[in-house]
Amino acid sequence: xxxxxxxxxxxxxxxxxxxxxxxxxxxxxxxxxxxxxxxxxxxxxxxxxxxxxxxxxxxxxxxxxxxxxxxxxxxxxxxxxxxxxxxxxxxxxxxxxxxxxxxxxxxxxxxxxxxxxxxxxxxxxxxxxxxxxxxxxxxxxxxxxxxxxxxxxxxxxxxxxxxxxxxxxxxxxxxxxxxxxxxxxxxxxxxxxxxxxxxxxxxxxxxxxxxxxxxxxxxxxxxxxxxxxxxxxxxxxxxxxxxxxxxxxxxxxxxxxxxxxxxxxxxxxxxxxxxxxxxxxxxxxxxxxxxxxxxxxxxxxxxxxxxxxxxxxxxxxxxxxxxxxxxxxxxxxxxxxxxxxxxxxxxxxxxxxxxxxxxxxxxxxxxxxxxxxxxxxxxxxxxxxxxxxxxxxxxxxxxxxxxx
Amino acid sequence: xxxxxxxxxxxxxxxxxxxxxxxxxxxxxxxxxxxxxxxxxxxxxxxxxxxxxxxxxxxxxxxxxxxxxxxxxxxxxxxxxxxxxxxxxxxxxxxxxxxxxxxxxxxxxxxxxxxxxxxxxxxxxxxxxxxxxxxxxxxxxxxxxxxxxxxxxxxxxxxxxxxxxxxxxxxxxxxxxxxxxxxxxxxxxxxxxxxxxxxxxxxxxxxxxxxxxxxxxxxxxxxxxxxxxxxxxxxxxxxxxxxxxxxxxxxxxxxxxxxxxxxxxxxxxxxxxxxxxxxxxxxxxxxxxxxxxxxxxxxxxxxxxxxxxxxxxxxxxxxxxxxxxxxxxxxxxxxxxxxxxxxxxxxxxxxxxxxxxxxxxxxxxxxxxxxxxxxxxxxxxxxxxxxxxxxxxxxxxxxxxxxx
Numbered sequence: 001x002x003x004x005x006x007x008x009x010x011x012x013x014x015x016x017x018x019x020x021x022x023x024x025x026x027x028x029x030x031x032x033x034x035x036x037x038x039x040x041x042x043x044x045x046x047x048x049x050x051x052x053x054x055x056x057x058x059x060x061x062x063x064x065x066x067x068x069x070x071x072x073x074x075x076x077x078x079x080x081x082x083x084x085x086x087x088x089x090x091x092x093x094x095x096x097x098x099x100x101x102x103x104x105x106x107x108x109x110x111x112x113x114x115x116x117x118x119x120x121x122x123x124x125x126x127x128x129x130x131x132x133x134x135x136x137x138x139x140x141x142x143x144x145x146x147x148x149x150x151x152x153x154x155x156x157x158x159x160x161x162x163x164x165x166x167x168x169x170x171x172x173x174x175x176x177x178x179x180x181x182x183x184x185x186x187x188x189x190x191x192x193x194x195x196x197x198x199x200x201x202x203x204x205x206x207x208x209x210x211x212x213x214x215x216x217x218x219x220x221x222x223x224x225x226x227x228x229x230x231x232x233x234x235x236x237x238x239x240x241x242x243x244x245x246x247x248x249x250x251x252x253x254x255x256x257x258x259x260x261x262x263x264x265x266x267x268x269x270x271x272x273x274x275x276x277x278x279x280x281x282x283x284x285x286x287x288x289x290x291x292x293x294x295x296x297x298x299x300x301x302x303x304x305x306x307x308x309x310x311x312x313x314x315x316x317x318x319x320x321x322x323x324x325x326x327x328x329x330x331x332x333x334x335x336x337x338x339x340x341x342x343x344x345x346x347x348x349x350x351x352x353x354x355x356x357x358x359x360x361x362x363x364x365x366x367x368x369x370x371x372x373x374x375x376x377x378x379x380x381x382x383x384x385x386x387x388x389x390x391x392x393x394x395x396x397x398x399x400x401x402x403x404x
Numbered sequence: 405x406x407x408x409x410x411x412x413x414x415x416x417x418x419x420x421x422x423x424x425x426x427x428x429x430x431x432x433x434x435x436x437x438x439x440x441x442x443x444x445x446x447x448x449x450x451x452x453x454x455x456x457x458x459x460x461x462x463x464x465x466x467x468x469x470x471x472x473x474x475x476x477x478x479x480x481x482x483x484x485x486x487x488x489x490x491x492x493x494x495x496x497x498x499x500x501x502x503x504x505x506x507x508x509x510x511x512x513x514x515x516x517x518x519x520x521x522x523x524x525x526x527x528x529x530x531x532x533x534x535x536x537x538x539x540x541x542x543x544x545x546x547x548x549x550x551x552x553x554x555x556x557x558x559x560x561x562x563x564x565x566x567x568x569x570x571x572x573x574x575x576x577x578x579x580x581x582x583x584x585x586x587x588x589x590x591x592x593x594x595x596x597x598x599x600x601x602x603x604x605x606x607x608x609x610x611x612x613x614x615x616x617x618x619x620x621x622x623x624x625x626x627x628x629x630x631x632x633x634x635x636x637x638x639x640x641x642x643x644x645x646x647x648x649x650x651x652x653x654x655x656x657x658x659x660x661x662x663x664x665x666x667x668x669x670x671x672x673x674x675x676x677x678x679x680x681x682x683x684x685x686x687x688x689x690x691x692x693x694x695x696x697x698x699x700x701x702x703x704x705x706x707x708x709x710x711x712x713x714x715x716x717x718x719x720x721x722x723x724x725x726x727x728x729x730x731x732x733x734x735x736x737x738x739x740x741x742x743x744x745x746x747x748x749x750x751x752x753x754x755x756x757x758x759x760x761x762x763x764x765x766x767x768x769x770x771x772x773x774x775x776x777x778x779x780x781x782x783x784x785x786x787x788x789x790x791x792x793x794x795x796x797x798x799x800x801x802x803x804x805x806x807x808x
Contacts, residue, residue: 053483054483072485073483073485073504073748073749073750074482074483074485074504074507077481078478079457079458079477079478079509081476081477081478085553100477100478100509103478103507103509105483105504105507105749105750105751106751107751107785107787128808139751142749143749143750143751144749145749146745146746146747146748146749147748147749148749149489149747151808153806153808156797158799162794162796162797163794165794165797166792166794167751167786167787169794169795170745170746170751170786170792171745171746171749171751172745172746174808175797176797176798176799176800176805176806177796177797177798177799177800178799178800178801179799179800179801188800188803191803192803192806195803341550341574341575341576342550342574342575342576343550343553344477344550344551345477345509345546345547345548345549345550345551345552345575346477346509346547347509347510347511347543347547347571347574347575381511381787382571382574383511383571383785383787383788384787388570388574390566390567390569390570390573391573392566392581393560393566393569393579393580393581394580394581395562395580395581395582395583396580396581396582396583396592397582397583399592399595399596399599401580402557402580402596404532404555404557404578
């Protein structure tokens with residue numbers, strides 16, 4: 001509502017609020033800028049618009065001009081749950097919370113950027129949207145496109161397991177398999193977006209509007225923890241817009257005088273694909289991940305091939321808040337998933353649970369000190385992980401066959 | 405909080421508030437009774453307790469004594485979405501809404517009865533709970549048991565597809581396959597419940613506390629439609645506690661003076677298994693369904709074998725509100741599911757979508773008149789339906805290969 005222009009994150013050049021994916025001058029990523037004096041009114045947070053569900057209660061903090069263009073399925077307002085059974089079992093002297101982002105309508109946090117992107121597409125009068133994704137993002141964008149009555153076009157690499165696109169297809173999305181890698185699928189989505197003027201809703205930093213919706217995670221945590229800012233927020237990341245958007249939300253709350261400190265943001269990757277962790281640890285530029293990838297956390301296994309700039313953007317945020325990056329082994333990821341499911345009762349895909357294992361690791365590495373408060377964003381539903389093993393139940397004939 | 409005793413639905417005998425499953429005198433189903441004078445205070449609805457999420461905001465309307473025993477994953481407060489694209493596409497002159505019950509934490513409305521049942525189990529000091537279910541109910545009970553740190557024991561018939569118990573097992577539930585039918589599994593759950601004093605949380609009417617949680621659907625609709633009562637509410641039903649509980653909630657709102665009319669309740673079954681529809685249509689007693697069952701709406705395909713009394717209880721509610729029962733063919737169920745997914749953007753299992761197809765059918769049968777307002781409860785997530793077909797996407801090499 002108070003958005004004024006797009007600004008290049010690199011050269012600071014300004015552009016009108018339309019669908020753009022990179023600075024025409026320098027190729028930098030674009031960000032939404034606002035009329036700060038009007039945006040930073042604490043009333044927008046303290047008295048959100050109760051005519052809308054979930055994250056759209058905060059529509060005055062978002063770039064959409066007219067609320068009649070909101071395309072919503074009730075996303076946002078995901079619960080925060082205390083995770084005492086995890087901190088006790090793992091002997092962590094930490095005030096631990098999980099934010100259940102998997103409870104968004106299509107089953108992942110990607111509903112936040114997608115509701116924003118499709119609403120902007122509607123406001124700008126587009127008849128179709130495109131997305132390169134073989135997972136949560138394609139499902140999310142397809143669901144909002146169905147809600148809006150807009151065509152959704154999905155690009156996946158040819159090697160994608162067809163089972164992963166069932167959800168997007170069920171919403172009516174048209175799926176194309178690109179002969180090549182994910183990078184090729186991404187390139188094709190961009191060519192299609194430019195050629196046909198269909199907004200690209202791929203949930204990297206490419207669409208400047210999508211990251212804005214992630215700010216609402218901060219507003220919700222502010223409410224849910226009754227104004228207390230957690231010391232750390234751990235976030236599973238492929239490229240990092242959720243981490244960056246959440247931090248931007250807290251920066252706004254600080255600028256409004258509603259909070260007095262900022263959280264430290266922790267990005268979490270799988271050791272099997274950790275281009276941003278590697279750059280953080282080595283103090284080197286972000287390079288595309290070339291090694292083979294074998295991980296159960298497929299949703300964050302993004303080699304950043306062709307858009308390492310996204311990784312740099314995330315590292316700038318980590319640097320700004322004195323945060324950290326950390327990676328988990330496959331065993332640690334499995335342990336995290338089991339803990340979220342068996343100690344908390346939330347069904348979680350392994351990707352989404354890495355934020356929890358990160359806390360244990362960083363506590364033992366003396367990065368997160370005893371007595372800290374930590375919110376873990378648990379980003380994807382357990383239903384998304386279809387390759388689960390299960391044990392054949394014992395067959396019983398009488399009550400005496402029961403063994404506990 | 406204001407619950408005073410259990411009362412037999414048949415002979416009206418009263419019992420203390422403990423875990424009981426049938427009237428010891430006559431075998432009738434039990435219901436929770438309250439101190440009505442204190443329960444029916446409009447303040448409990450108009451100023452719910454904002455310290456709690458979702459349905460537990462209304463804890464003063466529920467039988468739990470102490471809020472410290474609440475076992476919650478943030479269930480309830482599911483969005484209501486206007487379904488104009490369905491009413492337009494199907495040419496229904498009806499004000500149509502979907503209540504997205506599939507967005508509860510474990511993926512179905514069963515989280516309502518389960519959070520109630522497991523919270524009561526905790527309050528009454530039990531160390532384990534049992535449930536007979538090969539689907540949504542076992543997942544729901546297992547998730548709350550995990551949240552509470554209580555053992556969950558699931559009974560399924562031996563013939564159950566092992567894939568259907570993956571979710572319950574992931575939460576840590578212990579699953580036993582009973583040599584026999586679902587009735588045998590149900591009998592075994594009851595024997596186990598009685599022998600070990602483990603509350604039976606099976607989501608028929610057997611556990612008198614579970615149905616109470618379904619009242620909160622009415623309170624939420626009251627808020628979401630700003631005090632307007634829909635003319636009809638359509639509900640997918642196996643036995644019917646969701647329908648009965650929702651109606652009970654509206655009866656309370658009426659008694660409080662917050663609304664001036666009651667909705668007509670519509671129960672929906674699949675033609676492949678419709679014991680309650682048959683009794684409604686024929687004006688005959690409810691008989692167990694003996695015919696073979698082949699339906700994609702497995703979640704409501706309950707033959708009621710051994711508990712036809714549940715069907716009678718539901719029919720009493722239908723009669724009281726001048727409601728109706730209706731059944732859908734497999735083709736109609738498929739069409740309903742596609743509509744919910746492709747016209748609204750909500751991923752839905754076929755079971756959950758039958759409430760939507762029922763509206764079209766009853767409009768054309770002149771049961772639901774033009775100009776009516778209807779809320780359809782869409783009860784289970786699309787992830788629950790694992791036997792989806794999908795089409796292999798076209799492989800493209802260049803932008804010119806694209807066809808829309």
